[in-house]
Amino acid sequence: MKIALDAMGSEEAPLPEIRGAIEALKREPELSIVLLGIREALEPFKKNIDSNNRLEFMEVSQVVKMDEAPSDVLKTKTSSSMAKGMQLLKEGAVDGFVSAGNTGAVMAFSLFLLGRIKGVQRPALATLFPTPYGQTAVLDVGVNVEPKPLHLKNYAVMGNVMMQGIFHINNPRVGLLNVGHEEGKGTQMIQEAYNLIKNTNLNFIGNMEGTDIFKNKADVIITDGFTGNVMLKAVEGMGAVVLSMMRDMGKKYRFRGWVSKKVFKDFLVGLNYEKSGGGILLGVQGPVIISHGHSTARAIKNAVRLAAFAAREKVVEALKEEFSE
Amino acid sequence: MKIALDAMGSEEAPLPEIRGAIEALKREPELSIVLLGIREALEPFKKNIDSNNRLEFMEVSQVVKMDEAPSDVLKTKTSSSMAKGMQLLKEGAVDGFVSAGNTGAVMAFSLFLLGRIKGVQRPALATLFPTPYGQTAVLDVGVNVEPKPLHLKNYAVMGNVMMQGIFHINNPRVGLLNVGHEEGKGTQMIQEAYNLIKNTNLNFIGNMEGTDIFKNKADVIITDGFTGNVMLKAVEGMGAVVLSMMRDMGKKYRFRGWVSKKVFKDFLVGLNYEKSGGGILLGVQGPVIISHGHSTARAIKNAVRLAAFAAREKVVEALKEEFSE
Numbered sequence: 252m253k254i255a256l257d258a259m260g261s262e263e264a265p266l267p268e269i270r271g272a273i274e275a276l277k278r279e280p281e282l283s284i285v286l287l288g289i290r291e292a293l294e295p296f297k298k299n300i301d302s303n304n305r306l307e308f309m310e311v312s313q314v315v316k317m318d319e320a321p322s323d324v325l326k327t328k329t330s331s332s333m334a335k336g337m338q339l340l341k342e343g344a345v346d347g348f349v350s351a352g353n354t355g356a357v358m359a360f361s362l363f364l365l366g367r368i369k370g371v372q373r374p375a376l377a378t379l380f381p382t383p384y385g386q387t388a389v390l391d392v393g394v395n396v397e398p399k400p401l402h403l404k405n406y407a408v409m410g411n412v413m414m415q416g417i418f419h420i421n422n423p424r425v426g427l428l429n430v431g432h433e434e435g436k437g438t439q440m441i442q443e444a445y446n447l448i449k450n451t452n453l454n455f456i457g458n459m460e461g462t463d464i465f466k467n468k469a470d471v472i473i474t475d476g477f478t479g480n481v482m483l484k485a486v487e488g489m490g491a492v493v494l495s496m497m498r499d500m501g502k503k504y505r506f507r508g509w510v511s512k513k514v515f516k517d518f519l520v521g522l523n524y525e526k527s528g529g530g531i532l533l534g535v536q537g538p539v540i541i542s543h544g545h546s547t548a549r550a551i552k553n554a555v556r557l558a559a560f561a562a563r564e565k566v567v568e569a570l571k572e573e574f575s576e
Numbered sequence: 577m578k579i580a581l582d583a584m585g586s587e588e589a590p591l592p593e594i595r596g597a598i599e600a601l602k603r604e605p606e607l608s609i610v611l612l613g614i615r616e617a618l619e620p621f622k623k624n625i626d627s628n629n630r631l632e633f634m635e636v637s638q639v640v641k642m643d644e645a646p647s648d649v650l651k652t653k654t655s656s657s658m659a660k661g662m663q664l665l666k667e668g669a670v671d672g673f674v675s676a677g678n679t680g681a682v683m684a685f686s687l688f689l690l691g692r693i694k695g696v697q698r699p700a701l702a703t704l705f706p707t708p709y710g711q712t713a714v715l716d717v718g719v720n721v722e723p724k725p726l727h728l729k730n731y732a733v734m735g736n737v738m739m740q741g742i743f744h745i746n747n748p749r750v751g752l753l754n755v756g757h758e759e760g761k762g763t764q765m766i767q768e769a770y771n772l773i774k775n776t777n778l779n780f781i782g783n784m785e786g787t788d789i790f791k792n793k794a795d796v797i798i799t800d801g802f803t804g805n806v807m808l809k810a811v812e813g814m815g816a817v818v819l820s821m822m823r824d825m826g827k828k829y830r831f832r833g834w835v836s837k838k839v840f841k842d843f844l845v846g847l848n849y850e851k852s853g854g855g856i857l858l859g860v861q862g863p864v865i866i867s868h869g870h871s872t873a874r875a876i877k878n879a880v881r882l883a884a885f886a887a888r889e890k891v892v893e894a895l896k897e898e899f900s901e
Binding site: 318382393396397428429430433437438439441460461462463464465466474476477478480481482483484485486487488489490491492493 | 643707718721722753754755758762763764766785786787788789790791799801802803805806807808809810811812813814815816817818
């Protein structure tokens with residue numbers, strides 16, 4: 252199992268990527284990683300890393316920046332770590348690709364180099380959302396901010412395949428994020444999506460409100476990329492506030508160290524995005540993981556492991572089969 | 577100061593309303609309340625309540641249900657607690673109206689009986705969002721799920737007036753909720769709203785991401801009613817999870833009672849929707865507060881106090897003045 256990792260993606264690149272890669276290799280004995288970056292970024296680390304041949308460095312000459320337009324980078328950044336990593340995946344030299352860089356650019360290179368799975372109108376970014384009851388898939392969380400109803404039907408089918416394929420959940424419950432539970436709520440687009448999803452053979456539980464996300468009502472939550480992105484980041488922002496309040500209170504009330512640590516660990520497992528590592532880009536012809544711009548080494552480690560997991564569980568193959576029917 | 581309170585609004589009505597009214601009267605010596613409800617609901621409480629003439633019961637013959645269409649109730653529910661309470665406000669018999677009932681119906685009666693403030697195209701529901709740094713206004717959180725760009729400009733102006741008028745914040749910072757910070761991000765509607773707000777003389781700080789909500793970047797956060805509603809409820813749902821985790825951990829690690837209590841109090845102040853009580857319907861000709869369907873007595877108490885506060889601070893008058901210019 253070999254994963255390509257864009258070493259130039261995150262805001263603090265390449266440090267979280269290099270540390271994350273080393274951590275991932277420690278945890279996965281069967282894994283090897285290709286780190287793609289420019290010479291200046293990789294050189295200082297090369298000599299200090301004992302990689303047992305499982306960590307390979309690949310030099311590239313360009314970096315995609317966060318504020319570059321996806322349509323531009325397709326033409327101007329063909330020698331970037333992002334383009335080259337995606338190319339390795341296309342050629343079958345690696346089994347998955349991970350980047351914490353510009354989401355739109357990763358999406359553009361995925362579509363241009365790998366292509367869509369036949370039958371999928373629009374890919375979606377799916378995040379595994381930690382709840383007290385287990386993992387819930389939320390899609391789309393940001394690659395398509397203005398989807399059509401048919402796209403949301405695609406997302407429902409893809410989310411169903413993913414939760415069945417990766418997490419072996421039998422007949423996953425699919426919910427549609429909305430402003431109320433009753434049929435007929437929401438925008439015109441959401442109402443049409445509701446009717447399309449209702450007419451599939453999925454286990455559709457209907458509309459869900461924001462509060463329901465944490466109530467173990469669904470295994471797959473469908474939303475447009477705008478709402479999904481804002482909601483996910485709001486919850487993350489709140490998680491950060493909660494952690495910092497906990498920390499302050501720990502000091503204030505002099506919790507003993509082990510209690511405080513245990514409390515933090517419980518919270519981190521429940522609330523922190525680092526745990527999931529990133530989102531899976533569903534609907535393109537290869538396992539692509541898009542991580543947060545402000546990913547830590549821990550987030551990158553988990554993103555790489557998620558890519559390996561998705562490749563091992565053959566999510567792309569399962570999607571191809573589903574949409575070929 | 578007199579506030580009309582719909583006693584038939586919440587899911588557990590009339591109990592939270594009656595208890596909330598009593599609590600509000602205890603806290604506000606200058607306040608009186610008119611409780612509107614059907615006889616069967618109010619009768620059991622009448623004899624047990626010592627109201628010092630500050631709590632008045634008004635019998636009505638109808639109740640608006642949660643799933644009724646707003647367009648229908650305007651015709652069929654003219655003798656409901658909601659219609660009668662709004663009528664009292666229109667006639668000047670009370671200074672504000674509070675309901676935890678059907679949001680669409682409250683909006684419909686507000687528009688039909690009170691009318692819009694001249695110059696406001698669409699009213700918005702504004703919630704005061706607790707952050708570790710103070711109150712932030714978020715609007716719209718659900719009365720208009722498919723607004724036009726001009727409506728969002730209205731919201732920005734109204735949010736500015738409210739934070740200046742109620743909270744005496746000088747030159748409030750106004751942010752637009754979006755999927756990224758850069759100009760040009762988001763849907764067509766959001767991009768157009770961005771340009772409209774940018775060309776006002778408001779203190780516009782540009783786009784905000786979901787994570788920024790808790791970072792004290794803005795005093796007023798502008799969003800469409802769909803995104804605002806989902807985001808707000810997701811954060812509330814998470815707050816509930818956090819509280820329940822805290823409670824479990826308190827038991828598990830045998831926190832001493834006072835620590836646990838202090839911790840809860842700190843959290844509740846920071847995270848719980850009960851604190852704000854409800855949203856202010858901005859843009860109609862009178863102070864109308866819409867509370868959660870699952871309001872507790874504490875939430876109702878704070879909603880009534882918010883109505884009194886909005887009336888005292890003359891928010892409606894300030895909005896009229898702003899839009900008349």
